[in-house]
Amino acid sequence: MRFGTQVCGDPALGAAREWLVADGRGGYAMGTVSGLRTRRYHGLLVVAGDTPASRHLGLAALDPVVRLPGGRIVRLGVHEWADGVIAPQGHLLLEEFALVDGLPRWRWRIGATVLERTLAMRHGSSCVAVVDTLVAGGPVELSLEALCTWRDQHGERRAGDLPVREVAGGAVVADAYRLRGRLAGGGHPGTAPAGPPDTRPWAERAGDAVWAPDGTWLLNVHHRMEAERGYVPDEDLLLAGRFTATLAAPGEALETTAWAGDLGVEPPPAASIVAAERDRRRILTAGAVGATAELTLAADAFVVATATGPDVVAGYPWFGAWSRDTMTSYEGLFLTTGRLEQGRELLRAYAATLSEGMLANTADGGAVGYNTADATLWFLHAIDRHVRAADDDDLAAELVPALDEVLAAHLRGTRYGIKVDESDGLLVQGADGEALTWMDARVDGMGVTQRAGKAVDVNALWCNGLAALAGLRERAGQHSDDLRRRHAVTEAAFRRRFPAPGGHLFDVLDPDDAAMRPNQLLAYSLPYAPMEPDPAVLHRITDALLTPLGPRSLDPADPAYRGVHGGTLRDRDLAYHQGTVWPWLIGPLGDARRRAGLPTREVLTGLLAHLSDFGLGAVSETADGDAPHRATGCPFQAWSVAETMRIHVTSTE
Numbered sequence: 001m002r003f004g005t006q007v008c009g010d011p012a013l014g015a016a017r018e019w020l021v022a023d024g025r026g027g028y029a030m031g032t033v034s035g036l037r038t039r040r041y042h043g044l045l046v047v048a049g050d051t052p053a054s055r056h057l058g059l060a061a062l063d064p065v066v067r068l069p070g071g072r073i074v075r076l077g078v079h080e081w082a083d084g085v086i087a088p089q090g091h092l093l094l095e096e097f098a099l100v101d102g103l104p105r106w107r108w109r110i111g112a113t114v115l116e117r118t119l120a121m122r123h124g125s126s127c128v129a130v131v132d133t134l135v136a137g138g139p140v141e142l143s144l145e146a147l148c149t150w151r152d153q154h155g156e157r158r159a160g161d162l163p164v165r166e167v168a169g170g171a172v173v174a175d176a177y178r179l180r181g182r183l184a185g186g187g188h189p190g191t192a193p194a195g196p197p198d199t200r201p202w203a204e205r206a207g208d209a210v211w212a213p214d215g216t217w218l219l220n221v222h223h224r225m226e227a228e229r230g231y232v233p234d235e236d237l238l239l240a241g242r243f244t245a246t247l248a249a250p251g252e253a254l255e256t257t258a259w260a261g262d263l264g265v266e267p268p269p270a271a272s273i274v275a276a277e278r279d280r281r282r283i284l285t286a287g288a289v290g291a292t293a294e295l296t297l298a299a300d301a302f303v304v305a306t307a308t309g310p311d312v313v314a315g316y317p318w319f320g321a322w323s324r325d326t327m328t329s330y331e332g333l334f335l336t337t338g339r340l341e342q343g344r345e346l347l348r349a350y351a352a353t354l355s356e357g358m359l360a361n362t363a364d365g366g367a368v369g370y371n372t373a374d375a376t377l378w379f380l381h382a383i384d385r386h387v388r389a390a391d392d393d394d395l396a397a398e399l400v401p402a403l404d405e406v407l408a409a410h411l412r413g414t415r416y417g418i419k420v421d422e423s424d425g426l427l428v429q430g431a432d433g434e435a436l437t438w439m440d441a442r443v444d445g446m447g448v449t450q451r452a453g454k455a456v457d458v459n460a461l462w463c464n465g466l467a468a469l470a471g472l473r474e475r476a477g478q479h480s481d482d483l484r485r486r487h488a489v490t491e492a493a494f495r496r497r498f499p500a501p502g503g504h505l506f507d508v509l510d511p512d513d514a515a516m517r518p519n520q521l522l523a524y525s526l527p528y529a530p531m532e533p534d535p536a537v538l539h540r541i542t543d544a545l546l547t548p549l550g551p552r553s554l555d556p557a558d559p560a561y562r563g564v565h566g567g568t569l570r571d572r573d574l575a576y577h578q579g580t581v582w583p584w585l586i587g588p589l590g591d592a593r594r595r596a597g598l599p600t601r602e603v604l605t606g607l608l609a610h611l612s613d614f615g616l617g618a619v620s621e622t623a624d625g626d627a628p629h630r631a632t633g634c635p636f637q638a639w640s641v642a643e644t645m646r647i648h649v650t651s652t653e
Helices: 224-228 270-284 290-302 323-335 340-351 375-390 393-412 456-475 481-497 518-525 535-545 569-575 583-595 601-612 638-649
Strands: 018-022 028-032 043-048 055-067 073-075 078-080 086-089 094-100 103-110 113-121 127-136 140-152 164-167 170-173 177-184 210-222 234-247 253-260 303-306 309-312 419-421 426-428
Touching: 018 103, 018 113, 018 290, 028 113, 043 127, 043 253, 055 113, 055 127, 055 177, 055 234, 055 253, 078 210, 103 270, 113 140, 113 270, 127 140, 127 270, 140 170, 140 177, 140 253, 164 210, 164 234, 170 210, 170 234, 177 234, 234 253, 253 270, 270 290, 290 303, 290 323, 290 601, 290 638, 309 323, 309 340, 323 340, 323 375, 323 638, 340 375, 340 393, 375 393, 375 456, 393 419, 393 456, 426 456, 426 481, 456 481, 456 518, 518 535, 518 583, 535 583, 583 601, 583 638, 601 638
Parallel strands: none
Antiparallel strands: 018 028, 028 043, 043 055, 055 073, 055 140, 078 086, 094 103, 103 113, 113 127, 127 253, 140 234, 164 170, 170 177, 177 253, 210 234, 303 309, 419 426
C-alpha cells in the first residue's frame, strides 16, 4: 500500500488516512500518512496500563531536522497549531508513504538527499523502535526532536511540571518511559544486519547519538479531529531534547527506542526490533495474498495478552475490552486466523467471569457493567463455533456446567429484566434508561434505541444458543432432550410471531416495532437460525439498507433516520444506530446470502476498497448512512475487521 505526493502533501488527504502498529498488550503507535497528529490519541508510544483501556500517551513525536552540507536546515516534522497554521511542513517533502508488512515507512526527498523512516513496536512489550536511515546523498547531520508528555490518552496536558532526567544515551520522562538513541552504519536500510554484534559491518560506526536536553514547551498543538468531534482540541508538548548524529553515507541510520516498564532493561537495537516484527508478520501472513494478508495483519492488532490471559481490544484508539465485541469477533479473529489455543484460553477465562448467568459488558469506564442482553449469547455461539472447528469435546465438557447456569439464569430471570417468557419461550429484556442490545447509545440518561421487549437479534441468538448448548451437551456425553424440546417451542414461536406485514421481520415484539433494521439478519444467518432465508426478503432488506461499507442501522425511508454520524458526542450518539452504517453487519448479511444460495463476494467490494481509505489495512467502526459514506468512529474496529475477514475468506461468486 503506497501513497505519493498528491496524498502525502495534502493534509486533507494524507491526514485523513491513519496507520496503527499495536504492541500486543493494548498499547500502540498511531498517526497519519502525512505525519500530522490529528487526534489526541496519536503518538509513537501509547502505553497500556492494567487493562487495555487504561492507556497513557508518552512519546508524541520524533521530529526529524536535517542539516545539509552548506548549513541549510530542513525540518521534516509537521504540526498544526491553534491559529490554523501548519508548521513545519515536512509533509510537502514526502515522496512516498508505504505500509510494508503492515509497518509504516516514510521517504522524504530534499533534492539528492533521501531520508527513510521505519517504525515498529516490540511485540509483547511497551516499546517502540524508530529507524531513520540515509538512503541517498550525504553526509547530513540529523537531529530528532523528542516531543513528550505523560497523560491519559483521553485527556490533554498543559505546560507545567513534566520531570525529565538524563541517563546514558538518552532521557527518562516522568519516571514513566525512557528514550535512547544510537548511531548505526551500513547494512540495508531498515533491516537488522546479519552476524553477531562483533562482526557486523556497521560496528565501527555504532555508538550513542548525542542527547541534548531542551525543556521548551510547545504551546497549543492542535488536533483537528478532536475539534470536529467536539472535544478539547489543543494541548502543550514538551520538547524534552534531541538526539543528533552525522549520517556520513547511505545506509547509516539514527536508531531510537522508547519503552515503558522496567526502564533499567534496555530493548534490542531499533533495527533489530523492526526486523523481528517484520519477520513475525510475514509468518502470520504466509501463503496469504492481497486483502487476506491485510486483514490477517489487521486482526492481529486486536488480540492482546493481559495479566488474565488473551483478550480482545474492541477498537483503536479509544476502546478496551468489550465482551459483546469480543464474542462477535471470535470466529474472525481466532478461528479464521488459526489461533485455536489462544482462543481456547480466552473462552475458558471468560467462562470464569460469569455472574448471574451473564458476562460483564465492559470495565472501560472503571466499574464493571453487566448491561448487555446479547453478549452472553454471543459467548455461547463462540464456544459452539470453537468446539466444532477444533473438534474439542474436552472444552465442551468443561464449559457445559457454566453454560447450563447461563440457561438457568435466563429462565428464572437475571439483571435488567432479562428473562424467558414461558408463554412463548422468547427472551424479554429491558430496564428504564438502559439500552441492552448492541444498539446501546444513550443520551441524557436514556437509550436512543432502547428496544425493550423481545428484540429480533436477541431472540435469534437465544434460539441459536439453545440448539448450540444441546449440541455441546451431546458432545460432552450428556442428555439434551429438554433443550431440544425448548428449542423447538422457541423456534416455532419465533417463526409465528416475528414476520411483519411488509415481508421483513419485526425489530421488536411486545411492544411491536416494525422498523426496517439489520438486526433481523441474525434470524437468517446464524448456524441454527430460526428462519430459512428467502432471497426475495433478503433483496428487500439489502435494497433498503446495504451501502458499499455494509448495512445501515435504519432504513432511510424511516422518519427517525439520520444520515450523518458527526458533530458532538450527543449528535453522534443520536445518529449512532439511527441510520449509521456498521461494517460488522456484513458478516450476518454474507451468511444469510450464502444460506439463500446468493453470491457473497459482490457485497465486499466497497469494504475491500475501504482498506486504503481511513484506518489503513483495516475496517472502520462506522460510516455515514448517506453517500459517500464517510468513515466515522474508530478507524480500527475489531468486529468490523473480523466479520469482513470471515466473509472474505469464504466468499463465493
